[in-house]
């Protein structure tokens with residue numbers, strides 16, 4: 269059987285079985301979460317890894333080497349942020365065609381260094397190999413804040429669901445780049461930056477974990493998909509009030525009836541979605557300068573599923589009806 273026939277999740281399942289359970293003296297805490305985690309004598313250590321392949325995950329027609337450097341590291345730093353952790357070190361493995369311009373690799377690293385400087389991450393090593401297309405594999409390590417973590421499995425019925433920032437801006441940026449859409453300089457720059465140079469919510473993740481939040485995920489695949497991970501791992505359901513989902517007014521103006529769909533399934537916003545009891549949500553909203561929006565609640569009912577509710581509280585079957593039905 270070929271891997272394309274088996275599918276991604278079955279393949280991961282097969283590998284997990286081959287690896288088997290860790291030895292009793294090695295406590296692995298983070299399997300299936302944004303980062304893996306293990307306990308050491310001095311606290312909890314975190315690690316995450318991600319690979320980007322040219323013409324699979326990006327095309328050099330729409331992203332500069334500088335942006336690519338930033339984005340490849342940002343995705344990993346965001347996974348540490350989703351655990352409430354402190355990112356520490358990065359390892360970078362590059363697969364390069366022999367024709368790659370050396371100056372472009374300088375630009376790639378300048379983009380990475382701009383991000384690592386901002387988050388106090390040290391590039392500790394890496395590898396360079398020859399490859400048929402540009403491949404960037406990044407691993408970032410970190411440590412847990414105050415020996416505590418945000419996980420996908422800690423959401424409980426009665427929790428409120430909240431997100432940082434706006435959703436859908438990155439997907440709007442991708443649509444603009446692919447469709448070569450022409451907007452004002454200000455709009456173009458905002459949308460491009462949202463997609464190519466996302467801001468991992470590192471400080472926010474740490475403040476969440478310090479103030480009693482236990483469940484979170486970073487929004488890389490899209491609100492519905494990522495909240496679905498929380499629902500399955502926490503064995504709870506979720507209701508989303510679609511009118512509350514925060515969307516940048518610029519995205520609403522330029523993408524009209526597509527804006528909500530971009531916010532719900534667009535992905536790559538790298539905002540944090542988290543759940544907690546109402547008093548904790550109130551507290552973190554006051555403490556964190558980044559806008560935090562309440563978008564719904566965790567339920568005991570319909571475990572594993574995300575339901576979308578319109579302004580009248582009616583459920584919308586977005587798979588059957590599509591998104592145009594309720595676009596604003």
Ligand SMILES: [Mg+2]
Pocket residue numbers: 302346347350485486487488
């Ligand atoms: Mg993640």
